[in-house]
Amino acid sequence: MYKDLLFIEGTHQIKSxxxxxxxxxxxxxxxxxxxxxxxxxxxxxxxxxxxSMQHFKTRLAFPIGYQNYNKLDAVTGAVLYGYLHKDFWRKVKxxxxxxxxGCTYYFPKVNFNYKTQLAPVSVYGLKQIFNIPIATASRLKSAAKSEHYLKVKTNYEKISSDKAFIMNKVDETDNLRYKNGKYYLQLIDTVCPLFYFIKRKSLE
Structure with a gap:
């Protein structure tokens, strides 16, 4: 038992x-x-x-093994954004x-594989649904992207200098960006999982 604890502490860099x-x-x-x-x-x-104890309703699961058990931010980000990606296309269907x-998303009836399509998933959505701080939601997304669990596309809309001036005037500059002499509005990031959920057996 003592040796097992030492092994665990050494493997996980637990100092105490x-x-x-x-x-x-x-x-x-x-x-x-x-x-x-x-x-x-x-x-x-x-x-x-x-x-069964926790009354989990969903059967979706994310495989965790020796190669990723200690990458909790990346795994958590993958699961949360992956689930909301799936939920988005379910609602579109x-x-x-x-x-x-201002963006309209359609679900074509023929030969459409939503699993390979980007979907808008906002950090504000994670905050509202899972009660996660925006900074944490952003960190989880970055971690999942770094581990190649998630494809993330940052989207921008070009706006006029007049509109940018008005946004500055009313102090609405959170999503305002200035690049190469032009103003842009940063839109919701679109994401696509680079993994597949697995399904656990049904609970009796």
Missing amino acids: RKTTKKYISALLEMQFLIYNARTGYYLIKAFDKIR QKKSVQIK
């Missing part, structure tokens, strides 16, 4: 045994871990048991078209 115990206590409290008093070992509950900030 107090920190390790805090993590273990938190997982025990959430009932994700079970302590076997006879062997002195902790057992991790199967994921489907955790799904139901309504046939969706308009967002």
Whole structure:
């Protein structure tokens, strides 16, 4: 047991045994871990048991292995933006078209694979839906992009200097950009997952 803790702490660069115990206590409290008093070992509950305990409604899952288990920002960003990408195209398919900030998106009926298409997903959307600060939502997106889980396209609309002057006048400059002597309005980033969700089995 002692050697196992040392291995975990070394692998994850945990400097304090107090920190390790805090993590273990938190997982025990959430009932994700079970302590076997006879062997002195902790057992991790199967994921489907955790799904049942937490009443997870969705079957969508993101594969996590040794190569990415410690890249939580990238994985979290991939899951959140990937899910909202899927949800966006689901709504477009139901309504046939969706308009967002002057842009209209259509769902063609023939040979259209939404999984390879960009979709507008705003950091403000993540804030509203998941109660995530905008700075955190932006960081998660950047992390997912860096790990090649997410394709991100930054979009701009060219505007007149008169409109830019008015925006400066009323202090609405958050999305105003000045490049090469011209003014642009930064639009919602469009994203596309570079991975596929897998589906877990249905819970009985």
